[in-house]
Amino acid sequence: MEKETFSIVFAGEVDHGKSTLIGRILYETNSLSEEKMKEIDQVSKELGRDLEWSFIMDSLREEREQNVTIDTTQTFFKTKKRNFIIIDAPGHRDFIKNMMTGASQAEIAILLVDAKEGIRDQTKRHLNILSLIGIKQIILVVNKMDLVNYNEQVFKKILSDITPFAEKINISIDFAIPISAKEGENLKEKPKAMPWFSGPCFLESLDIINKIDPESSNLYRMPIQDVYKIDDKRIYVGRVDSGSVESNQEILISPKNKKTKVKSIEKFLIPETKKAIFGECIGIITQDHLFLERGDIISGINNPPTTSKKAIASLYCIESIPIEEKFIFKIGTKEIPGKILKILEKIDSSTLEKQTNLSDLKENDFSTVEIEFDEPSAYDYVENCIELSRLVIEKFGNVIAAGIIQHPSK
Numbered sequence: 001m002e003k004e005t006f007s008i009v010f011a012g013e014v015d016h017g018k019s020t021l022i023g024r025i026l027y028e029t030n031s032l033s034e035e036k037m038k039e040i041d042q043v044s045k046e047l048g049r050d051l052e053w054s055f056i057m058d059s060l061r062e063e064r065e066q067n068v069t070i071d072t073t074q075t076f077f078k079t080k081k082r083n084f085i086i087i088d089a090p091g092h093r094d095f096i097k098n099m100m101t102g103a104s105q106a107e108i109a110i111l112l113v114d115a116k117e118g119i120r121d122q123t124k125r126h127l128n129i130l131s132l133i134g135i136k137q138i139i140l141v142v143n144k145m146d147l148v149n150y151n152e153q154v155f156k157k158i159l160s161d162i163t164p165f166a167e168k169i170n171i172s173i174d175f176a177i178p179i180s181a182k183e184g185e186n187l188k189e190k191p192k193a194m195p196w197f198s199g200p201c202f203l204e205s206l207d208i209i210n211k212i213d214p215e216s217s218n219l220y221r222m223p224i225q226d227v228y229k230i231d232d233k234r235i236y237v238g239r240v241d242s243g244s245v246e247s248n249q250e251i252l253i254s255p256k257n258k259k260t261k262v263k264s265i266e267k268f269l270i271p272e273t274k275k276a277i278f279g280e281c282i283g284i285i286t287q288d289h290l291f292l293e294r295g296d297i298i299s300g301i302n303n304p305p306t307t308s309k310k311a312i313a314s315l316y317c318i319e320s321i322p323i324e325e326k327f328i329f330k331i332g333t334k335e336i337p338g339k340i341l342k343i344l345e346k347i348d349s350s351t352l353e354k355q356t357n358l359s360d361l362k363e364n365d366f367s368t369v370e371i372e373f374d375e376p377s378a379y380d381y382v383e384n385c386i387e388l389s390r391l392v393i394e395k396f397g398n399v400i401a402a403g404i405i406q407h408p409s410k
Contacts, residue, residue, distance in 0.1 A: 005083040006206070009135070011126040012112035017143040021112065021181035022075070022086055028188045028203070031077040081207040108137040108209060115154050115178070116147045119161045121350040127162070128349055128366060129316055131169045132404060134386045137209055138166075139175045141202065146180040150193040168352055175205045219243045220251070220300040221385040223332035224292055228283065235266055235283040236292055238333070242385040243300070244277040245284070253290065254297045254378035255307040260288040295334030297378045297388065305378045305388060312344070313391060314368050315403035321361040321393070327400070329371065330392040331379050338373040361401075368406070379405050 010018045023040075026032050075086050087106050109130045113123055130138065140162060148154045155178045166173055178194055179186040179202055185193050187202045200208060220243035228235040245251070249262045265273040266283035276282040284298065292298075297305050321327075321340065329338045345368040346355040361367055380388035382404065393401040 003078070003081065003083045005085065006108055007085040007087060007106045008108045008110055008206075009087045009106035009130075010110045010112065011130065013114065013117070013120045013122040013126075016112045016114040016117070016123075017181050018112050021110075021141070021143060021179070024181045024184055024187060025086075025203070026075065026077055028184065029077040029079065031075075079203055079207050084206065106135055108139065108206075109135045110139050110141055112141050112143050113158055113162070115142050115144045115151075115158065118158055119165075123162070124165055125349045125364065127166060127171060128169055131171045132314055132316055132366070133390060133402070134382050134404060136172070138171055138173050139177065139202075139205055139209070140173050142176070142178045143181050145178045145185065145194065146183050150178075150180075150185075150191075152194070152196045155197075165352070174209055175199060177202050177205060218300075219303055219384050220245045220249075220298075221305065221380065221388055222282075222284070222298045223334065223388065224294055224296045224298065225333050226294060227292065233285055234289070234292075235285055236296075236298065237281070237283045238298070239281045240276055240278050241332070241387040242278055244275060245282075245298075245300075246275045247273075250301050251284075251286070252299050252301045252304045253292055254299065254305045255376045256292070256296060257307065258288075258290055258292075259301060260286045260290060263287045295332065295336075297332065297334075297380075303384070305380045305384070307376050307378045309374075309376050310341075310370065310372050311379060312368065312406045313371055313403050314366070314406055315361070315393070315401045316349075317361045317363055317365045317367070317401045319398075319400040320363055321400055323360060325395075328394040329373060329377075330394065331377065331390070331405075332388050334377060336373050336375065336377050338371055341370045341372050344368040344370060381405065 010022060012018055027037075077084050077086065111123070111127060111130070113119060127138075140159070142155050142158050145151075145155070155176075159176050163173070177186060177199060178191075178197055180193075181187070183193075185191050186197065190201055191197055199205075221241045222238045222245070223241065224236050225238045228237060245262060245265065247262055247265055250259065251262055252259050263285045265276050266285065267273045267276070267280070273282075299305055323343065324339050324341070326337055326339055329336050340361075343358040343361065346358060346361075347353065347366050348355060349364050349366050355365075361369075378388075379391070382389045386404075389405045391403060391405060392399055
């Protein structure tokens with residue numbers, strides 16, 4: 001039986017130990033080559049330090065010298081039951097944009113908290129962002145327990161501090177686990193230094209957390225990524241973002257509102273494919289000769305995506321945003337010009353208190369806004385297809401905000 005594959009984002013305040021934890025995980029799961037271990041050991045000695053697990057992820061010389069992760073990177077490991085893709089999202093506030101990019105691909109979030117420092121504003125901000133982009137599986141990891149003598153009360157205090165905040169933003173923490181990434185305590189085996197902890201160790205929690213599988217959705221969604229022209233055939237290529245599709249199935253293309261049927265499904269090196277499911281990258285040939293393009297969404301004819309010039313969205317601002325200026329909105333594979341018409345609500349990202357000034361959007365603001373596209377665009381909602389409910393706002397090629405579409409504007 002093929003193992004399930006999960007993608008995980010590691011989030012949290014800078015210096016709370018994300019890179020160290022990831023490095024130790026790779027070591028404990030035998031995911032490192034002998035050459036890589038020798039490299040890490042050599043670099044650590046050159047810098048006059050003990051073995052630094054964080055150097056596995058912070059592989060750039062600049063990062064090693066500054067102790068700051070500056071970009072989103074990916075790596076892989078396996079447990080007995082599952083495969084995992086790690087998305088290491090930076091914790092430094094200046095690199096929050098990279099965290100948004102990394103987290104948007106993840107199914108599970110690991111939120112790290114330094115046992116000695118406790119909950120910080122950035123911890124809450126990251127938790128709020130994870131909620132905003134629809135990540136439901138959260139594991140709270142209290143790291144550096146060795147610095148507080150593995151004190152049970154410290155762990156309980158952090159859990160009691162974060163729980164009310166999580167409840168306010170409708171986040172449920174699946175597991176709360178005390179560890180020492182540096183010492184390897186409570187990662188692979190039950191902790192000797194924390195006999196008071198009765199829950200699963202970290203790697204065990206990864207094997208038992210439930211998987212939220214969009215394949216169970218009966219709503220087929222596939223944004224077109226490219227169009228291949230081979231002889232007289234036009235093949236529409238993309239990734240199945242939810243549901244499934246079969247040969248001879250009736251489909252709808254949004255926002256063009258064109259109906260047709262699937263003539264054939266093309267998979268690389270797999271002839272006569274009759275069905276494709278969530279997560280597969282495929283090509284589709286339609287029975288009718290249509291001129292579709294990148295950004296169009298193929299769906300079933302029942303309960304298709306919404307097509308509208310307007311939408312209501314929840315946003316997190318990476319930079320200050322001038323209202324009613326033109327921006328580029330990205331939804332799925334579509335890029336379309338548009339603007340923010342008005343701010344409906346703003347909240348403080350750390351306290352969740354409502355703000356009264358609705359005239360502008362500042363860095364780190366969480367808000368609800370009404371947006372308007374230059375032309376009717378197709379998008380979806382979280383309950384149907386989370387990938388097509390997420391949006392990114394760009395100006396001059398820079399990401400300035402990201403969020404999720406809530407419901408159509410009336």
